[in-house]
Amino acid sequence: MARQNYFEFIKSMRFDAKKEIDIVKKILQEDIYIKNHKTNLQEFFSDGYKKYYPVEKKGQHVTFEEKFTVIYQRFTSVDCLYTVFEFILDLYLEIRNKDKFAERYVTSKGLEEIDDYVGYIPENYDEREIWAEVKNHTSLMDQYEKLCERLEYSLDKTNHELITLDNGNRIIVEKNVYASEVSQIVSETSIEDAIKVLEYNHFLNKGNIQRKKEILLSLAGYLEPYLKKFDDPEKLPKELKGIYNELKIVLQTKGADTDKKGNQIPKKIAVFDNLSEMYNKGGLRHNNDKQYHLDMNDEELEQWYDNIYSSTLFVILSLEMGKNLSKLNELKKK
Numbered sequence: 274m275a276r277q278n279y280f281e282f283i284k285s286m287r288f289d290a291k292k293e294i295d296i297v298k299k300i301l302q303e304d305i306y307i308k309n310h311k312t313n314l315q316e317f318f319s320d321g322y323k324k325y326y327p328v329e330k331k332g333q334h335v336t337f338e339e340k341f342t343v344i345y346q347r348f349t350s351v352d353c354l355y356t357v358f359e360f361i362l363d364l365y366l367e368i369r370n371k372d373k374f375a376e377r378y379v380t381s382k383g384l385e386e387i388d389d390y391v392g393y394i395p396e397n398y399d400e401r402e403i404w405a406e407v408k409n410h411t412s413l414m415d416q417y418e419k420l421c422e423r424l425e426y427s428l429d430k431t432n433h434e435l436i437t438l439d440n441g442n443r444i445i446v447e448k449n450v451y452a453s454e455v456s457q458i459v460s461e462t463s464i465e466d467a468i469k470v471l472e473y474n475h476f477l478n479k480g481n482i483q484r485k486k487e488i489l490l491s492l493a494g495y496l497e498p499y500l501k502k503f504d505d506p507e508k509l510p511k512e513l514k515g516i517y518n519e520l521k522i523v524l525q526t527k528g529a530d531t532d533k534k535g536n537q538i539p540k541k542i543a544v545f546d547n548l549s550e551m552y553n554k555g556g557l558r559h560n561n562d563k564q565y566h567l568d569m570n571d572e573e574l575e576q577w578y579d580n581i582y583s584s585t586l587f588v589i590l591s592l593e594m595g596k597n598l599s600k601l602n603e604l605k606k607k
Contacts, residue, residue, distance in 0.1 A: 288430045290350040292300075297357060300419050304420050305412040314416045317363065319507045321368035321375075330363070331392060337364075351431060355445045358424050362443050365417070374406040380418050381411040406474050433476070438468050447474035455589045459495060471584055482571060485578045486557065492585050500549050501593060506539035516595035517542070519602070524591065546586050551581050 300314040315337070322337035334340040369376045379387070384407070402484055428434055434448045452470050454485050460467035469488045476483050502509055517539070526540035552558045555577060556566040566574055 281467075285559075288351075288427075290427075291353045293352050293427055294345075294357065296423055297354070297420065300416060300423065305416050307413060308409050311447060312347050312413075314413065314420070317413055318364055318368075321372070322364055323372040325367045326364055326366065330367075347546060352476055354427060354478075355433070358427075359443065361420065368442075374410070377403055377407050377409060378410045378414045379412040379534065383414070384408065384411050411507065417453045435470070436471050438472070439464055444472065444475050446476070449474055451590065454593075455586045458589055458593050459492075463495060466491055470586075480571075480575065482578065485582070487580055489557055489578060489585070490553075492582075493558055496548075496585065496588065500545055500588075503542055503545045504549070506541060515599035515602070516592065517593050517600035520591060520595040523594070523598075542591075544584070544588060544591065548581075548584050551584060555581060557581070 301318070303311050304311050308311070319337040322340070331340070334343060334592055340360065341357070344360065345353060347353075350355050369378075376427055424435075428445070428448075432448045433445050435443055435445055438445050449471075452474060456470040459470055469491050472478070473485060473488045499513075503517065506517055518541075519541065520542050526545040527543040528538075528540040529544060530537060530540070547582045553561060554565050556564055556574070566577055569577060
C-alpha cells in the first residue's frame with residue numbers, strides 16, 4: 274500500500290469537512306436578537322469587514338460575502354474549512370482592535386463572572402454606554418463562541434492547532450509533536466525560525482513548493498554552523514565534543530578510521546553528513562555539484578522537501594539528545 278500524505282490521510286478519516294462548513298454557515302446565519310432587533314453573526318462580520326478590515330487584506334473583494342464566496346470557490350474540503358476559520362479569526366481580531374465596544378464584548382457566561390456585576394453602577398456616560406453595549410451583545414458573543422467550538426472540534430479531529438506568528442497573524446497547522454519540540458529548541462536562538470518550523474505544516478503550504486523551499490533554507494541557515502563543526506569532529510570545540518561523544522554511541526558514524534599516516538581519527542555522524550548532502554544536492558543550497566532533484570516532477574520534489582524537513586527535525590532533536598546525554602554523564606560523575 275502506498276504511503277498517504279497527511280492531507281490524504283485526513284480525507285480517509287471520519288471527518289466530514291463539508292458538513293463542518295455547512296455548520297459554520299448555519300452558525301453565521303442563525304438569528305439572534307440585539308436590542309430586540311433580529312440580526313446574525315454574518316451581519317456583524319459584514320459590517321466589521323466594511324468598516325475595519327484593512328484594504329490590503331481585502332484585495333479586490335469589496336464585501337465580506339464576496340470574500341467568503343471566493344474562498345468557497347477556490348478551496349475544497351479541509352483547505353476550505355480552515356481558510357474560512359483563519360479569515361474569520363483575522364477579521365474578528367481587526368474588529369476588536371478598532372471598535373471601542375467590541376473589545377469589551379463578553380458571552381452571557383462571561384457577563385455573570387464579571388466582579389460585582391449585580392450591583393455595578395457605571396460612573397460616567399462613557400462607561401454607561403460601554404456597559405449597555407456589553408450587555409446587549411452577549412447573544413452575539415454566545416454565537417461567536419459556537420463558532421470557536423466548531424473550530425476546536427475540527428482541530429481536534431484533524432490533529433491541527435492554531436498558532437500565532439511573530440507578526441500577530443494566526444494560522445492553522447498540523448499538530449506535530451516533533452515540530453513543536455524543535456520549535457521550542459530553535460526559539461532559544463531565533464523566534465522567527467522557530468515559527469517557520471511550525472509554519473512548514475500550514476495546510477495551505479501543501480503544494481506550495483516555493484514556500485517550503487524558503488522555510489527549509491531558513492532552517493538550513495540555523496543548522497549550518499553546527500553541521501560545519503561536526504564535519505570535522507577532531508576540531509570540535511569543548512561544548513560540542515561531549516555531544517559528539519554521546520551521539521557517536523547512539524547514531525551511526527561514517528568515514529575512515531585512520532588518516533593517511535595511519536593515525537586514528539574520529540568518524541563523522543552519518544545523519545549530519547547526509548543532511549548536508551540533502552541540502553547541497555537537493556536543489557536548496559550550493560547548486561554547484563551534481564543535483565539529485567533535476568528529473569523530479571512537482572509532486573516528487575515536494576515529497577523530497579518533506580523528507581528533508583523530517584530529517585532536519587531529527588538532526589535538531591539529535592543535537593538536543595546529545596546535549597542531554599552529555600549533561601547526564603556530568604551528573605553521574607558528581
